[in-house]
Amino acid sequence: TEAIRKDFPLLDRTVHDGKKVVYLDSAATSQKPRQVLDxxxxxxxxxNANVHRGVYTIAEEATALYEGARDKVAAFIN
Incomplete structure (x- = not known):
């Protein structure tokens, strides 16, 4: 479990007399692992630009990243 905790920066915190954080409110929001934050x-x-709306380089890059993420999620689900 320590190896997994290391992926989640918030879980490095200590509260209440030095105890490690245990996060149990995942129904409201989930903690993001370091890879997602990066x-x-x-x-x-x-x-950071509008997706599918610009004809400039940054918008085209954002669109490619967006579509690439959709493809990865689709491949994971299917």
Missing amino acids: ALNAYYERH
Whole structure:
């Protein structure tokens, strides 16, 4: 379980006399693993633009990333 906890930065926190955080409110929101946070940061820093609406480089990159993500999710589900 420690190897999995390391993927979730929020779980590194300690509360109430140094106890490790245990997050049980996943019905409201889920914690994101480091890999997701890194991908989001990279997107917002380098490719944040309207998808399927622009004819400029950044919008085309955003569209390609969006469609690539859809393809990956579809492949995972199917």
